[in-house]
Amino acid sequence: MEKLALGQLNKHLGYFLRRLQVWVFQDFIQRLGTMKVRPAQYSVLLIIEANPGSSQAAVGQTLGIERARLARLLHELERRKWINRHASGSDARKHSLHLTAEGEKALAKIKNLAEQHEAQLAERVGSKRHMQLMDLLRDFG
Amino acid sequence: MEKLALGQLNKHLGYFLRRLQVWVFQDFIQRLGTMKVRPAQYSVLLIIEANPGSSQAAVGQTLGIERARLARLLHELERRKWINRHASGSDARKHSLHLTAEGEKALAKIKNLAEQHEAQLAERVGSKRHMQLMDLLRDFG
DNA sequence: AGAGAATGTTGTCATTGACAACAATCAGCG
């Protein structure tokens, strides 16, 4: 079955962005299947690691994850004993997020797999193009 | 609320791809809200326009949309009288997809809005970066 | 003619994003 013409789709950055993003996430999910970690969970773990004691609101705003969704996502990470949330001293509404020792061990493994994923992605995309894309895309926030 | 450190997330192309892609799609959906067209529907309409008479399998494979999902998506486009599917002459299993006259009129409006979306995206991203990203991302398939 | 593949349809499930309501707590202001 030959591919069809893309027509006007060729002019839309969003289309190509989406196609590559889907490919990247599928590879990530497959590669981290053994740890049963999805991209959103991984990003949350990294943010907690880099910012111990953050509140859920801060994590959510940084990653663009909505409060309700993040609450459920964190509930799952807590159930797996990878994070804990104790009350923040300064503000009783906030939960202070930390990795557990078990969570740090798991994250070490996960980061290892994620690096393999990134290496495979760089190979698939071409390492030069990978760098160029990183430089172009990083300047958003 | 200040943003938190991204930590290792800074090394993952997938993260930045995803953030920009989400932004682009949200803008697209908002901008085309008056026509109630979502990105996937738009892409299917463009493919049918560029390849009249295609089968669903061909469209699905081109866009990476699964058979079951495409069947329902097309059902909705047919309900809106934007496309029709009549039996293919050569293969009775296949449906031959075409835009209706009404569908062509609607698509003209939609393409107009989509161009505005793309222009705004180029402005947001920077027109030079927009071009560079297109060049880097287009070479996949 | 018959076996296996392709096509489109329908059903179901899990994940996700979005939104609203709620309780607890905080911040600001009289």
Next chain:
DNA sequence: CGCTGATTGTTGTCAATGACAACATTCTCT
């Protein structure tokens, strides 16, 4: 101080999406 409005986290619900299986029909190949 006490009150009002905002913030934080939680839970409930709904729609959209992706994935997968089962099925009838039709084609291809031998």
